[in-house]
């Protein structure tokens with residue numbers, strides 16, 4: 228039997244990083260089993276679903292490279308099918324109209340709570356042999372409820388959480404169609420999972436309460452019951468549920484902030500699943516190794532430093548040429564790209580080890596292309612007369628130098644020895660003047676990449692020649 232998994236987001240906002248992990252696991256599981264992975268947009272909630280959110284899901288999935296098989300399914304396109312099954316259930320006496328008004332249901336809930344009972348629909352419109360039903364009122368459009376079994380248990384062996392058993396007495400006859408005829412979430416999911424022949428439902432554990440209802444409905448339809456795997460939620464570094472309070476949690480925000488999809492995927496893969504001590508692996512390896520036994524049933528905690536570390540790893544592993552294509556988009560320079568290509572790649576090569584994200588890398592190398600304004604603090608700290616005089620003396624040698632980093636480096640060392648000064652006395656003011664900061668890699672490399680003319684131009688402003 229072909230394994231078929233699905234990712235079934237509701238398009239009501241951003242693609243949350245937790246949703247992306249669910250998608251990643253469902254995708255990897257299908258790949259591991261040489262099966263199929265379906266993308267289904269659960270857009271039946273017309274008020275909360277937006278076309279923008281659908282685009283966000285598509286962009287996020289394609290950025291992460293989580294390619295789905297077949298078309299994208301939209302629940303709104305399947306209304307006719309839902310109506311058909313609702314009719315079948317009504318005819319088979321497995322569903323019924325319920326005419327309770329909102330006030331009636333409120334009253335029922337209140338009285339149950341007063342008696343210390345769990346609020347639950349009491350089945351007053353549920354047809355039973357020998358039971359007399361009330362006369363349907365004219366002014367109420369009925370909802371349709373599913374006839375949930377009255378006793379026995381619903382049991383499934385969750386692939387992540389283990390065996391779960393719920394007593395049917397705890398469940399009520401849930402609504403499958405609202406009074407305006409639109410089907411509800413629990414109903415659509417079941418029909419979709421059935422029609423799309425989903426073998427393994429991998430989703431967040433916020434849906435665990437829906438599972439017994441969905442299983443009962445599948446049974447009533449004589450549909451096969453898929454395997455279920457409920458993933459624990461992701462917590463922020465403070466142990467609370469990961470949310471906007473923790474900063475950006477949307478996949479596309481990570482993209483904007485300069486993270487690489489390889490790093491996000493690798494990070495999410497390890498966030499709640501393990502393969503021995505392996506921390507860094509490709510998506511091919513992940514798909515080969517992924518199984519549900521090694522998904523933890525406890526909540527995983529998000530760790531920004533670890534993500535940065537992984538992103539830095541992937542950044543370093545990328546060629547300067549490829550990185551340049553990303554960085555150029557970040558820099559937004561008003562220049563001919565071809566003209567700065569070489570300079571850009573050299574700058575990237577010098578700085579990529581020090582950068583955690585593409586944005587970070589771009590910010591660190593921007594000075595090569597746009598001279599930075601020096602802060603008063605740096606001027607005061609490093610550009611006193613004595614040091615500027617030294618710089619002026621060193622500057623006088625520039626025209627005779629071979630402009631290559633090794634040669635420049637040797638020239639600085641020579642100069643330092645001849646003038647009996649310490650290396651930082653010359654290197655620090657150069658750093659500040661040329662880059663606008665006092666933290667940089669080799670100053671000789673920076674001068675080489677900047678070029679002789681630009682180096683001279685920037686220094687000229689500070690020395691009396």
Ligand code: GLU
Pocket residue numbers: 234235236237269416429430431434
């Ligand atoms: N549409 C649901 C959600 O976004 C997921 C449903 C499911 O995976 O069964 O939370």
